[in-house]
Amino acid sequence: xxxxxKKTKMPEQNPKERISNFDEVTLGYSAEDAxxxxxxxxxxxxxxxxxxxxxxxxxxDFIALVAEGKFAEAAQKIKExxxxxxxxxxxxxxxxxxxxxxxVGIKNEPVAIGRLERFVADYVRDTExxxxxxxxEKGKVAIVGAGPAGLTAAADLAKVGYQVxxxxxxxxxxxxxxYGIPEFRLPKxxxxxxxxxxxxxxVEIKLNHVxxxxxxxxxxFEDGYDAVFVGTGAGLPRFLGLEGENLNGVYSANEFxxxxxxxxxxxxxxxxxxxxxxxxxxxxxxxNVAMDAARTALRLxxxxxxxxxxxxxEQMPARAEEIHHAEAEGIKFKLLNNPTKILGDENGFVTxxxxxxxxLGEPDDSGRRRPVPIEDSEWIMDVDTVIMAIGQSPxxxxxxxxxxxxxxxxxxxxxxxxxxxTSKEGVFxxxxxxxxxxxxxxxxxxxxxxxRAIDEYIQGSNK
Amino acid sequence: MYKIIAKKELAPKIVKFKVLAPxxxxxxxxxxxxxxxxxxxxxxxxxxxxxxxxxEGNVTIIVxxxxxxxxxxCALEEGDSFLDLVGPLxxxxxxxxxxxxxxxxxxxxxxxxYPKAKSLVGEGTDIISILGARTEELVILxxxxxxxxxxxxxxxxxxxxxxxxFVTDVLKDILEDNDDIDxxxxxxxxxxxxxxxxxxxxxxVNTMVSLNSLMxxxxxxxxxxxxxxxxxxxxxxxxxxxxxxxxxxFDEQLxxxxxYNEHEKLADGHSIGGEGCRVKRN
Ligand SMILES: Cc1cc2nc3c(=O)[nH]c(=O)nc-3n(C[C@H](O)[C@H](O)[C@H](O)COP(=O)(O)OP(=O)(O)OC[C@H]3O[C@@H](n4cnc5c(N)ncnc54)[C@H](O)[C@@H]3O)c2cc1C
Ligand SMILES: Cc1cc2nc3c(=O)[nH]c(=O)nc-3n(C[C@H](O)[C@H](O)[C@H](O)COP(=O)(O)OP(=O)(O)OC[C@H]3O[C@@H](n4cnc5c(N)ncnc54)[C@H](O)[C@@H]3O)c2cc1C
Ligand code: SF4
Ligand code: SF4
Ligand code: FES
Numbered sequence: 046x047x048x049x050x051k052k053t054k055m056p057e058q059n060p061k062e063r064i065s066n067f068d069e070v071t072l073g074y075s076a077e078d079a080x081x082x083x084x085x086x087x088x089x090x091x092x093x094x095x096x097x098x099x100x101x102x103x104x105x106d107f108i109a110l111v112a113e114g115k116f117a118e119a120a121q122k123i124k125e126x127x128x129x130x131x132x133x134x135x136x137x138x139x140x141x142x143x144x145x146x147x148x149v150g151i152k153n154e155p156v157a158i159g160r161l162e163r164f165v166a167d168y169v170r171d172t173e174x175x176x177x178x179x180x181x182e183k184g185k186v187a188i189v190g191a192g193p194a195g196l197t198a199a200a201d202l203a204k205v206g207y208q209v210x211x212x213x214x215x216x217x218x219x220x221x222x223x224y225g226i227p228e229f230r231l232p233k234x235x236x237x238x239x240x241x242x243x244x245x246x247x248v249e250i251k252l253n254h255v256x257x258x259x260x261x262x263x264x265x266f267e268d269g270y271d272a273v274f275v276g277t278g279a280g281l282p283r284f285l286g287l288e289g290e291n292l293n294g295v296y297s298a299n300e301f302x303x304x305x306x307x308x309x310x311x312x313x314x315x316x317x318x319x320x321x322x323x324x325x326x327x328x329x330x331x332x333n334v335a336m337d338a339a340r341t342a343l344r345l346x347x348x349x350x351x352x353x354x355x356x357x358x359e360q361m362p363a364r365a366e367e368i369h370h371a372e373a374e375g376i377k378f379k380l381l382n383n384p385t386k387i388l389g390d391e392n393g394f395v396t397x398x399x400x401x402x403x404x405l406g407e408p409d410d411s412g413r414r415r416p417v418p419i420e421d422s423e424w425i426m427d428v429d430t431v432i433m434a435i436g437q438s439p440x441x442x443x444x445x446x447x448x449x450x451x452x453x454x455x456x457x458x459x460x461x462x463x464x465x466x467t468s469k470e471g472v473f474x475x476x477x478x479x480x481x482x483x484x485x486x487x488x489x490x491x492x493x494x495x496x497r498a499i500d501e502y503i504q505g506s507n508k
Numbered sequence: 509m510y511k512i513i514a515k516k517e518l519a520p521k522i523v524k525f526k527v528l529a530p531x532x533x534x535x536x537x538x539x540x541x542x543x544x545x546x547x548x549x550x551x552x553x554x555x556x557x558x559x560x561x562x563x564e565g566n567v568t569i570i571v572x573x574x575x576x577x578x579x580x581x582c583a584l585e586e587g588d589s590f591l592d593l594v595g596p597l598x599x600x601x602x603x604x605x606x607x608x609x610x611x612x613x614x615x616x617x618x619x620x621x622y623p624k625a626k627s628l629v630g631e632g633t634d635i636i637s638i639l640g641a642r643t644e645e646l647v648i649l650x651x652x653x654x655x656x657x658x659x660x661x662x663x664x665x666x667x668x669x670x671x672x673x674f675v676t677d678v679l680k681d682i683l684e685d686n687d688d689i690d691x692x693x694x695x696x697x698x699x700x701x702x703x704x705x706x707x708x709x710x711x712x713v714n715t716m717v718s719l720n721s722l723m724x725x726x727x728x729x730x731x732x733x734x735x736x737x738x739x740x741x742x743x744x745x746x747x748x749x750x751x752x753x754x755x756x757x758f759d760e761q762l763x764x765x766x767x768y769n770e771h772e773k774l775a776d777g778h779s780i781g782g783e784g785c786r787v788k789r790n
Contacts, residue, residue: 303730
């Protein structure tokens with residue numbers, strides 16, 4: 046056991062350099078770093094860290110293997126439970142999950158579980174062989190949406206012997222991992238690689254299939270599927286309803302990031318989809334999505350890229366690490382400011398944004414101090430691009446054709462937290478479409494629980 | 509891959525393709541569109557389903573060369589394939605319960621209009637059609653419309669065929685002479701749909717237009733296709749593309765369509781390294 050109080054540092058690209066490329070910001074551990082960090086783990090008898098991992102990774106066991114330098118075996122150990130380790134190791138909010146519970150974290154910095162997971166997954170990436178495909182004779186399952194929830198459910202069901210087909214609306218699998226989270230945080234090659242490994246388990250992915258349009262959920266049952274898992278995410282962008290919101294230069298974060306990530310507009314005109322980024326960019330909101338949009342704008346040539354948020358710094362919902370990265374890159378934070386109007390020129394392009402200053406008042410229901418506008422404090426921010434990153438709701442396309450699937454007032458699907466069961470027989474759901482925009486690991490956990498429930502459901506109904 | 513089984517040039521720079529897509533053909537209805545991608549580097553391009561054959565499992569699209577991507581599509585040959593094709597997208601339109609409908613097409617608008625007109629006729633509706641174009645050789649689908657229309661008018665800007673002037677001139681005469689028109693459907697350039705809608709408003713005749721907003725996903729997840737209809741923001745790809753012409757803010761749409769004009773010139777020129785882009789290339 047080592048006496049280091051702090052996590053082993055992970056090298057990263059210098060901020061000055063990285064703002065002119067889309068290469069990954071953090072560079073990953075060396076074998077030596079990994080072994081050193083693994084030695085900080087106390088190998089607890091009752092490992093609290095595991096309670097914080099929704100996909101139930103055997104954390105002390107895999108870390109013990111890393112400490113011994115048995116990286117391939119460590120990878121095997123992780124893969125028993127997690128089919129997307131290279132992704133989770135990069136984007137899991139570990140500080141709120143496994144690492145928050147780690148016992149070492151009480152006095153010192155917790156063991157860097159996420160970094161170790163990433164190291165192990167990367168280490169075996171090119172050498173790993175997927176063992177033979179299971180016989181697919183237990184039944185047929187249709188999965189809608191190839192995001193983390195759908196991919197996890199698919200992999201788990203294939204592993205226990207189901208014939209699984211994923212239907213994905215886009216021309217590429219991955220969901221937000223592919224169209225939302227930028228290349229510099231999660232290289233698309235890694236997503237592709239982990240998706241390929243899920244295909245090697247025998248899972249079929251049908252791209253360009255919008256369920257609700259090309260097929261209704263009912264028709265999937267007619268086609269012989271025994272159960273359907275809905276993992277369609279929360280893709281519907283919200284806007285503020287401000288005057289000027291439809292001017293040229295106002296984007297939803299979804300559109301901006303989809304153009305850049307999925308359509309590779311950052312390599313325009315080699316790739317043919319354009320993206321417009323002006324000189325001064327304001328991103329409304331302060332979550333992970335907002336940080337991604339602001340950092341992307343900077344890399345596309347914006348001279349100034351700003352986060353505009355109506356609350357204060359302590360209340361920003363983004364991960365601390367992402368805020369830190371954004372700040373190091375020169376993103377400006379205009380806190381306690383709320384946009385009230387977007388201004389444009391005669392050709393319909395954005396020329397500025399009116400904001401009102403805010404102050405913190407009494408705490409609201411969530412216990413956060415509510416921001417209240419300061420009277421007559423409007424001012425005009427000089428910007429030519431505005432990106433709305435104020436949240437998303439579930440996309441209603443699938444539900445429109447399946448009204449029997451009950452939803453909440455928020456448009457999310459009503460599903461049992463433990464099983465993913467919906468109000469419609471044989472239909473299960475999980476991920477952002479049930480919880481509203483959340484995290485990759487929560488979506489994966491839901492996919493995992495639903496896979497178990499689907500197995501029980503089909504076995505039960507076959508009797 | 510989605511194979512092109514037939515290609516035909518209808519007019520200079522206007523090409524008709526039949527594409528194998530059996531599952532899309534089964535679900536296609538008038539008003540639907542699809543999105544295609546030619547290859548890995550290509551944009552996602554929305555195109556109306558101009559016709560469909562469920563038995564043979566194919567859909568027809570009619571494409572006009574206007575910029576880089578449409579040119580790339582028009583260069584495809586019989587036997588080539590689209591890498592991606594997704595559909596049917598959008599809300600289909602209902603064609604029941606109309607007695608008399610005027611169908612107004614501006615240029616290529618005849619293509620998206622055709623399946624709607626055909627479906628109306630199938631429901632027993634009388635239709636009067638107006639096909640407008642800049643010049644004679646750009647008039648498309650004349651025979652197809654002739655076959656299904658009770659009356660067919662042609663108008664060209666230069667007078668090389670039919671009436672010389674705009675489709676709105678012909679439409680005005682029709683509205684003067686007929687007080688039993690249930691609906692006008694107008695599809696064509698934004699500016700033409702705007703003027704048709706202004707005219708029909710004067711006569712109090714319901715009007716449907718089909719918007720060709722800029723789109724990315726076509727499933728309601730980007731909001732790039734926003735349009736103000738009756739003061740409310742709608743997404744053309746899922747709430748439309750057909751809307752009540754009297755409620756659409758056309759001026760906003762006209763501005764939004766020009767958003768990427770500068771970029772398109774760059775794509776067309778194929779040059780590498782977007783202006784102002786900080787990203788270095790190796
Ligand atoms: C920019 C951004 C950054 C983020 N950063 C992080 C982060 O750092 N860490 C983290 O943990 N979380 C992050 N998140 C949140 C995380 O990505 C999501 O919580 C997670 O992806 C949800 O997974 P999902 O499988 O439920 O849905 P999604 O990933 O949204 O996948 C849903 C899939 O379903 C498809 N689909 C939708 N409707 C249909 C239909 N009718 N038919 C067929 N297919 C359909 C969609 O195309 C999509 O591919 C981020 C989100 C965004 C937008
Ligand atoms: C629902 C829908 C259905 C459509 N149906 C058809 C169809 O059946 N046949 C067809 O040929 N086209 C159709 N379009 C338009 C077609 O998608 C565009 O012409 C195409 O995207 C232009 O791409 P480009 O790269 O060739 O041209 P660009 O280089 O992008 O543009 C060249 C010129 O065309 C204008 N333009 C760009 N996009 C559009 C657009 N969406 N609508 C109108 N003008 C545009 C630009 O302002 C510019 O002046 C449809 C669009 C939508 C949204
Ligand atoms: S998957 Fe996420 S929560 Fe689980 S161990 Fe890995 S980093 Fe921690
Ligand atoms: S709680 Fe921390 S120290 Fe204990 S086993 Fe888990 S990672 Fe190791
Ligand atoms: S095209 Fe993206 S929401 Fe309509």
